[in-house]
Amino acid sequence: MNHKQQIDLPEFLRGIEPYAALEDAAFGRLVAAARLVHVERGETLFEQGDACRGVHVVAAGRIKLSFCSPHGAEKVVGIVSAGQGIGEASMSIGRSHQLHAEALSDTTLVFLPQHVLIECVESDRKFACRMMKRIAEKFHRLLVDVESSSLLSGAERIVDFLIREIDLGPARGQAAVIELSLSKSIIASQLNLTQEHFSRLLRQLSEHGMIVVDGRQISVPDVGRLRRYRDSGAGHCVNRGTRSAGRGRADWGRLAAA
Amino acid sequence: MNHKQQIDLPEFLRGIEPYAALEDAAFGRLVAAARLVHVERGETLFEQGDACRGVHVVAAGRIKLSFCSPHGAEKVVGIVSAGQGIGEASMSIGRSHQLHAEALSDTTLVFLPQHVLIECVESDRKFACRMMKRIAEKFHRLLVDVESSSLLSGAERIVDFLIREIDLGPARGQAAVIELSLSKSIIASQLNLTQEHFSRLLRQLSEHGMIVVDGRQISVPDVGRLRRYRDSGAGHCVNRGTRSAGRGRADWGRLAAA
DNA sequence: GCACCGGTTTGATCTCGATCAAAACCATCC
DNA sequence: GGATGGTTTTGATCGAGATCAAACCGGTGC
Numbered sequence: 001m002n003h004k005q006q007i008d009l010p011e012f013l014r015g016i017e018p019y020a021a022l023e024d025a026a027f028g029r030l031v032a033a034a035r036l037v038h039v040e041r042g043e044t045l046f047e048q049g050d051a052c053r054g055v056h057v058v059a060a061g062r063i064k065l066s067f068c069s070p071h072g073a074e075k076v077v078g079i080v081s082a083g084q085g086i087g088e089a090s091m092s093i094g095r096s097h098q099l100h101a102e103a104l105s106d107t108t109l110v111f112l113p114q115h116v117l118i119e120c121v122e123s124d125r126k127f128a129c130r131m132m133k134r135i136a137e138k139f140h141r142l143l144v145d146v147e148s149s150s151l152l153s154g155a156e157r158i159v160d161f162l163i164r165e166i167d168l169g170p171a172r173g174q175a176a177v178i179e180l181s182l183s184k185s186i187i188a189s190q191l192n193l194t195q196e197h198f199s200r201l202l203r204q205l206s207e208h209g210m211i212v213v214d215g216r217q218i219s220v221p222d223v224g225r226l227r228r229y230r231d232s233g234a235g236h237c238v239n240r241g242t243r244s245a246g247r248g249r250a251d252w253g254r255l256a257a258a
Numbered sequence: 259m260n261h262k263q264q265i266d267l268p269e270f271l272r273g274i275e276p277y278a279a280l281e282d283a284a285f286g287r288l289v290a291a292a293r294l295v296h297v298e299r300g301e302t303l304f305e306q307g308d309a310c311r312g313v314h315v316v317a318a319g320r321i322k323l324s325f326c327s328p329h330g331a332e333k334v335v336g337i338v339s340a341g342q343g344i345g346e347a348s349m350s351i352g353r354s355h356q357l358h359a360e361a362l363s364d365t366t367l368v369f370l371p372q373h374v375l376i377e378c379v380e381s382d383r384k385f386a387c388r389m390m391k392r393i394a395e396k397f398h399r400l401l402v403d404v405e406s407s408s409l410l411s412g413a414e415r416i417v418d419f420l421i422r423e424i425d426l427g428p429a430r431g432q433a434a435v436i437e438l439s440l441s442k443s444i445i446a447s448q449l450n451l452t453q454e455h456f457s458r459l460l461r462q463l464s465e466h467g468m469i470v471v472d473g474r475q476i477s478v479p480d481v482g483r484l485r486r487y488r489d490s491g492a493g494h495c496v497n498r499g500t501r502s503a504g505r506g507r508a509d510w511g512r513l514a515a516a
Numbered sequence: 517g518c519a520c521c522g523g524t525t526t527g528a529t530c531t532c533g534a535t536c537a538a539a540a541c542c543a544t545c546c
Numbered sequence: 547g548g549a550t551g552g553t554t555t556t557g558a559t560c561g562a563g564a565t566c567a568a569a570c571c572g573g574t575g576c
Contacts, residue, residue: 069409070489071506077404089394098401121390125383132379132390136347139397143356146335146404150450151327154563183523192408197563199525215524215572231328248329249534250562412533441553455533457555473542473554507564508532 007059009034009110016057016083018130026120026127033116037109039063045086045101045109052090052097054113058082061107064186065099076189077145079104079182089135091117104182149192153248155201157191159230162211166223176223180216208255229254265317267292267368274315274341276388284378284385291374295367297321303344303359303367310348310355312371316340319365322444323357334447335403337362337440347393349375362440407450411506413459415449417488420469424481434481438474466513487512 010031013019022030037056039045045056045063056063063080077099080086090097091114121128148160166176180187188198202218205211210226212219220226232254268289271277280288295314297303303314303321314321321338335357338344348355349372379386406418424434438445446456460476463469468484470477478484490512 067405067409069506071409073409073505075405075408077401089397092394093391093398095398098398098405121387122383125380125386128383128386128390129379132386132393133351135390135393135397136350139347139393139400140351140353140356142397142400142404143335146400147325147333147356150333150407151325151329151331185523194564195524196526196565200563203525247331247534247562248327443553452534453554454535454556458533461555505532505564 007036007108007110009036012059012110013057016085018085018088018127018134019057021124021130022120022127023124026124030112030116030120033113035111035113037111039103039107039109041103041105041107043103045103045107046097048097048100050097052087052095052114054111055088055091055117056086056101056109056111058084058086059108059110061109062104063107063109064102064104066102066189067098068100074100074189075192076186078141078190079186085134088131089138092121092131092135104186145190151247153250154191154193154197155205155250155252156230156248157193158198158201158205159210159226161187161191162218162220163223163226163230166220166226174222174224176220178218178220180218184216204252205255208252210255265294265366265368267294270317270368271315274343276343276346276385276392277315279382279388280378280385281382284382288370288374288378291371293369293371295369297361297365297367299361299363299365301361303361303365304355306355306358308355310345310353310372312369313346313349313375314344314359314367314369316342316344317366317368319367320362321365321367322360322362324360324447325356326358332358332447333450334444336399336448337444343392346389347396350379350389350393362444403448409505411508412449412451412455413463413508413510414488414506415451416456416459416463417468417484419445419449420476420478421481421484421488424478424484432480432482434478436476436478438476442474462510463513466510468513 010027013027013031013034019027019030036059037045039061046052048068058080060082062082063086064076065078065080065086066074066076068074086101086109087097094114121131148157152160162178165178169176169178184198185195188195191198193201202211202213206213210220210222210229212221268285271285271289271292277285277288294317295303297319304310306326316338318340320340321344322334323336323338323344324332324334326332344359344367345355352372379389406415410418420436423436427434427436442456443453446453449456451459460469460471464471468478468480468487470479
């Protein structure tokens with residue numbers, strides 16, 4: 001089935017964020033330099049430390065970005081799916097990749113070489129501006145992750161994740177259903193949990209009636225209750241000196257309360 | 259002593275990274291719109307959630323950036339000192355601040371309003387390009403932090419921190435001395451540790467002869483040994499499935515080995 | 517049907533690192 | 547000198563979450 005499907009490059013790129021704004025001349029040069037890349041499921045696109053030769057835009061499929069520790073452990077930082085770019089930051093400061101990129105499914109990407117992108121950024125102020133925003137958004141998202149994983153407990157991180165997931169879908173009152181698009185082990189790693197611990201926490205949440213787990217489908221009977229659980233804890237930042245690190249303890253009592 | 263010392267704004271800004279590149283006309287407008295801000299030690303510059311009205315560049319003093327959990331805990335994300343900017347990312351995507359900013363000492367900042375900066379970015383492609391790089395660098399640094407705190411153990415994070423600190427100074431062989439410029443509790447929080455645990459780990463490292471601690475001065479008799487300790491563990495990322503999260507265990511045996 | 521395989525769950529156990537509490541330092545400032 | 551206030555250390559204890567190991571599914575292929 002994988003006869004490297006062809007794409008209409010110009011049309012595709014015109015639909016993707018920073019490139020949509022590119023003026024015609026530069027856009028032409030970019031398209032001319034672009035190359036299609038295909039990665040089979042499980043194959044790696046690049047490793048930590050590889051030189052970053054440009055940006056990859058996912059056309060179809062999904063890429064997992066992760067750190068790999070010397071001990072053989074892995075921490076998933078994010079999943080990149082169709083329409084999103086990889087490596088803008090590394091490219092723009094000319095450093096090598098910090099992350100390991102691996103295909104979760106057979107994936108087609110559009111590769112945009114660094115030198116052409118640099119040229120575009122330097123010649124087209126509108127484009128530079130958009131690219132800047134893209135990077136800033138990534139920074140922002142990463143900070144959100146740092147926040148949750150450095151000061152929420154495991155259960156809280158899961159609840160937070162669920163709520164974010166719900167907020168992506170159409171707004172409806174009370175109940176909600178979430179269909180996980182990724183394996184639980186990957187989600188666990190993104191939330192800085194082992195798959196085992198993640199599984200246990202899910203069970204506990206369901207035992208307390210917060211959620212109902214059925215395979216990769218998670219139903220939330222009362223979204224408001226979930227929100228209340230997340231937000232309970234205390235008012236915002238009551239400056240009391242550097243009472244460092246500490247994340248919230250499990251506190252299953254709050255579950256009943258919410 | 260704090261009679262809000264005056265600064266030569268144009269001269270100051272011309273020495274700071276993205277602004278150095280700004281073309282004269284825009285630069286003039288920026289300087290005209292700039293305001294001096296003074297924050298006393300311990301006072302907060304802005305809170306999480308406050309609207310971001312522009313960028314602050316530190317002229318003198320230091321600002322602590324941190325998250326504050328609902329539980330009253332705090333996680334220090336970074337320290338900003340003279341010559342560095344705060345809030346470029348939030349400003350460029352028009353979101354509110356994600357961090358709490360507090361002065362560690364009496365601090366003077368140059369405030370650059372958002373609308374003028376936006377104007378600069380949109381009119382000056384060179385400037386936009388530089389600003390993009392600044393944000394990308396911040397993103398890069400944050401990723402490094404995420405990496406170390408998600409897959410290194412406490413001791414390893416400290417060693418990693420010490421090495422980075424040493425590498426900042428002049429390159430000299432064998433021994434090195436580090437003068438901590440911050441309180442240990444703040445460093446601990448940056449490394450995702452409590453001050454207590456941080457203190458204990460320092461003692462253990464010194465018991466094993468890796469370092470000698472004397473107040474805020476840390477001597478490293480053998481930098482190579484420190485490096486060997488950090489890098490020991492195994493080859494790089496031997497793809498063995500999603501063996502998630504797990505950071506390296508303490509493993510004081512490695513200390514002797516190194 | 518059964519073997520096989522990836523993902524997921526459960527169980528038993530261990531430990532790193534947090535928490536609470538008190539003492540030890542160490543400056544300044546009266 | 548002693549009182550004061552911040553920073554750092556030490557001690558005792560607890561717990562969230564990791565680790566190791568085995569069992570349990572739900573497919574898919576033969």
